[in-house]
Amino acid sequence: MNHTLLASLAAVTLGATALLGTAPAYASHAVEIEHEVSAVMGPEQEYQRGLTVNGVAPTLRSVTVDEETILAYCIEYWVRAAQPGHQAAVTSWDGFTGDNHFKTSPQVREAVAWILHNSYPALAIDELAARTASTSLTEAEAIAATQAAIWFYTDDFVSDGVLTVEPAPDDAASLTATAAPNVQNVFDYLTGDQNTGLTEQEVQASVTLHDASGAEVSVPGPVLEAKIDDDDHILGPVAVTSSSENVSLHLETTNPAVSPEDVTLLDAQGQIIDATEPVTVPELWVLVPADTASGGVQLAAESTEYGYTGRLIIPEPAPDRRFQTIVVADQISNIATTELALHWEKPELTEPPLEEPVEEEISDNAEERPADEEMTSAAGAVIANPTQEQQTSQAVSTTVTLESAEHTPAPNQTLADTIETEETVQAHQASTEELAETGAHQTRNILVALGTIAVGGVLIVMNRLRRRWA
Template sequence: MNGRRASARGSALLAAVSTVAVLGSVPASAQTEGRIDTTAGKSGYTAHLGGTSTETNLFALDLEGGNSIRAYCVQISVAVDPERFLHESPWDEFPDAESPFHENRDRISWVLHHGYPSVGLDALADTLTGQGTELHDGLSEKEAITGTQAAVWHFSDGHDLDRDDPGSGDDAADADVLALYDHLTGDANVGIGEQPTPALEITPATASGSAGERIGPFTVATTGEITEITGELPDGVTLTDADGAELAAEDLADGSEVYLDVPRGTGAGQAEFALSATGQLDTGRLFVSEDYTKDPAQSLIVATSEETTLDASAGADWTAAPTTPPEESTTPTSSPAPTTQPSAPETTETTSVTPQANSGDLAQTGVSVLVPILVGLALLTGGATLVVLQRRRRST
């Protein structure tokens, strides 16, 4: 198949249609489960907030599928458990019902979008100096981590950074941390709403039809960008739009409708196709520790936007088109011109002819019938005369 064909001839055969019926209805989304990698995180200074001293960290959260993201903690008094999985959860499912997180989550998201590492060190330094802040030899990574985490805790836990003694750094570092903290918690922070979870879904998961028709439509729903179409389709079967035009990955987007076009004459069978997409696991996504209600452990919030891969599949089965006689034409046709039948060969038969009187001026054919009559009359007359003469002689 060429670049615009839906069938990737060299790809491995995907799962059977029966499997798609079970799995295809589940939206494919970003890897939503991960564990903290204690060897890959980065540390800031110890921050002094609300009378407590707490280490600041930019955590590494390794997701299933290979992606690794960076995240901050949103519960200052809850311990981290690196042995436990964390699951992506909507903001509404933040496990502490009494936490200030619920009323401040938009502003926490703004901190993450405008803090480190979403914004690089040089860009942050330019922003602060543009506001009239005098930094001490720029902004270091440790200072940026400390100031960003402290701003998150300000909104998630209601703790303010100690302005007289912000952290464990020297005076210059503490001043830089405080400047970033003030920027992230100040009037410029107007909040950013929750971003959609990356997702890719094809509905329905399965469909049925018969050869000679387009089976579908299958509707694509995604928050990402379609990058690939794969599938092992029988010869002649193609992935098309409603008008029969063959589709490529770049033709598909959220809301697209696709069909499996099965030519008439194709035997009964089945086929399936899969879509791949890239999506963003956006800054501000929340990850909550499993079994939190039984044993609370630290929840994390994503500090960087990461690209992730999404996959979804669907399939169809069909029956062979029924064999039907050709339809009779309803167009009137003229009757065929009569054909001349060959004359039967002449035969000679001997038949008795009844003498008939000649009539009109018809030509005579053969001997006239009067001749034998006249001859007969002459014979009779002669015979009668002879008899009369003999009788006269006897009487004499």
């Protein structure tokens, strides 16, 4: 659709007052108007005139808004039009200062909005002719039919719907053989069952972003599957409502340490949304990795409509009268924006407490025993800090030595005494072996026992030799 400012509003020139008679009386008090945007009634040479319908010749007037020229249809039949150059204001429907059906009936407002959206100049003449089965439809015929349809709703103009079509003023050639049927066809289309009405919001761009998250909202499975870490943040859903199918998104982070690339937008199916392209989803989700610094995102949405804004242009009233209101059908870009902020907090990682070293308990006996403690054997030998093994070995060795020395045969010892001595040695040997079994090193104990036996044998041999020599 052409983005140039080409709109149409309708204004009726009551220059045909001569045909209708004296102009009606007007209210003598001025009505205060809330000014939103300034406008100026355009020059007469920019007007477009329609055929005469039921004695009235409508004129499509021009209006200058923000240095751009648009066209206007009238929404008041009995009110005189303002002159070129007259100052005006652009307001919403609620700013209407008239008192006809457009003021009192929401259905009439919506029907008028639908007409503006589905007739000339919003539609090209060829498109309107195709919709209405008209033949060689002209701009003058379309203007006449459209203005008559608007007045039909606002002021009960031609309530029976039967139109009488005559040439435009000072242009007898404008009435062709197909003119009357064409005007009737377009009028019937605009006032027929197809006119289902449009609200003011529907003819203007609108978009909203709503944080629809709550305790009762569950995250879709595909969105959960997009998480890499169980602690990843899932924000949303964000409901997107727009008057247009495509919505442009813009994402910014509130923390400079967080890049927009760290934040991923997903639809309900877990598919990544490219914020650089217009989106058509009714809701979206925000995925933030768990290790992302605390912060937030600022989402902005923009909706653009290339259709009717539904705005009214209301000329400044004179001290003794007000002028007819014209309804704006603006085809330039009508943009609506909205913003929504979402926040997250990075979880704090807690480290496990350090375990304090456990001091080993030392037994009372070990603490009380001096480091240089000495142990004296039965034979008077001194052993410093003996181990258990040393204590056992030394005890065995000392005992055997003493016992062996005590039983060394005297020179006058008899054989019986010798045998007794052998038995005593064997008894000591048995005792030594038994004691050695309890030691830490059994091999050493066996060597000690063998040594004892050898000593005993030598003593016996010496005792026998001594007796022989005696």
